[in-house]
Amino acid sequence: MGLRGKPSQRQRRLGAELRRMREDVGLTATKAGAEIGLSAAHLNHIEAGRTSISPEKIRALAAFCGCKQERLIESLITMSQSNGRGWWSEYDRTPHNQAARDLAELESMSVRLRAFQWVNVPGMLQSPEYMQALFKAGHPDMPAEIREQFVAFRLRRQRLLTDAKPPEYHAVIHEAALRMQFVGRDVMRRQVEHLIEMARLPNVRIQVLPFRTDAYPGGFGCSFVCYDAAVPELSTVYVEHPASTPFVTDQANLAQFSEAFTQLSAVALPPLALDARSNIPVRRDSLGLIQHLMYDL
Template sequence: MGLRGKPSQRQRRLGAELRRMREDVGLTATKAGAEVGLSAAHLNHIEAGRTSISPEKIRGLAAFCGCKQERLIESLIAMSQSNGRGWWSEYEHPPHNQAVRDLAELESMSVRLRAFQWVNVPGMLQTPEYMRALFKAGHPDMPAENREQFVEFRLRRQRLLTDPKPPEFHAVIHEAALRMEFVGREVMQRQVEHMVEMACLPHVKIQILPFRTEAYPGGFGCSFVCFDAAVAELSTVYVEHPASSPFVIDQSNLAQFSDAFANLGAVALPPIAPGAASNVSVRRDSLGLIQRLMYDL
């Protein structure tokens, strides 16, 4: 079997976890590979996500490295056996790329999604009209056909939140994102209404971080999404950046982003609670701010 030219994020993550397991106990690829009948070169390819590994060899490596975390081992085996052929596999050609397919696959594997956004509404909450305006403003030279393909893909991703067994979804959105006028007032008004509708779902929590917050946890000027896995060690953070959007998997960095999100949630307004009383003159929560914002729109 030939080597993969472009491993998916899942395949790279599996390999990275096997490498971490080996390096944590100070084993070389030569020694660890020999224990399970693999050459050092073969194990290096596995750890880079370029080739597959059997469940038996994963268990053998885990045992040799002294790993007794059965849930982690089972999750690694599940990752190794997955063929990655979800609905996103229908979008294997341009304008879509591996990165957007990786996002969809990560979402499907997560038990909770936590998103922080500065200037845009999170993709999982966007209306089609908002998406089109966003793509047009950010990529004015993009052909209309491509824009529609991106909109279609993002809408497919959003179906996850209305699945029979959806992940939890928690968004902290800066007030600035709701005051951006490049999308047009009618589009933004419908977008805000849609957010309130989504907040009615029991597994969706939406908080607004106001301009007039009394505190702000510094150090995180970027937007990011935490993909929380059933096994914490396999969680991932996606960091949005204009040049590149890297996936963060280092355990210390994962903890840093997780703590940052918790701090953001602590200083943001209380979550949108659509069923609460709507006296906007006394409300000091996310829905109250949104209701006041709607008057400006």
């Protein structure tokens, strides 16, 4: 089997975790490979996500490295056996890049998503009109048919929140994102109404971080999403940054982003809490600010 030219994020992550496993105990690729019947070059290709590894080899490597975390080992085996095919595969021949498809696959594997947004409403909570306006404003020269493909892809991603077994979704949205006018007042009003409707879902929690707040976690001026895996070691953070890889997997950085989200949630207004049949706030919360903002739209 030839080497993969463009490994997916899942394939790269599997390799990175196997490399971390051996490096944590000070093993070289030569020594670890010899123990499980692979050359150092072959193991290096596996660790770079360029080729596959069998479940038996994963178990052998874990045993040699002294890893006894059975849930982690089983999750790595599951990652190795996945063919990566899902609804996102239908977009292989569209303008969407690999990172977009990786994101959709990552979402499907997560048990909880925690999103912080400064400027835009998080993609999973956007209305179709808001998406259209964003793509048109950000890419004015994009042909309409291409823009429709991007909207369709994002709408398909959103179906995750209403699946039979949806993940938990928790968003902290800065007030600035709700005051932006570049999408037009009517579009923004309908988007705000859409947020209220999304908050009715039992697995969705939405908070607003107001301009006036007593504290703010320093050093986190970027938007990000924490994708929490069933096995915490395999969680991932997606950072909206154009100059570097958007996926963060280093354990220390994962902990840093997770703690930042916890702090953001703590200083944000309490979540939108609605009566199931009305727009009446159950208590003073993010809904109050949202309703106040709607008067300006």
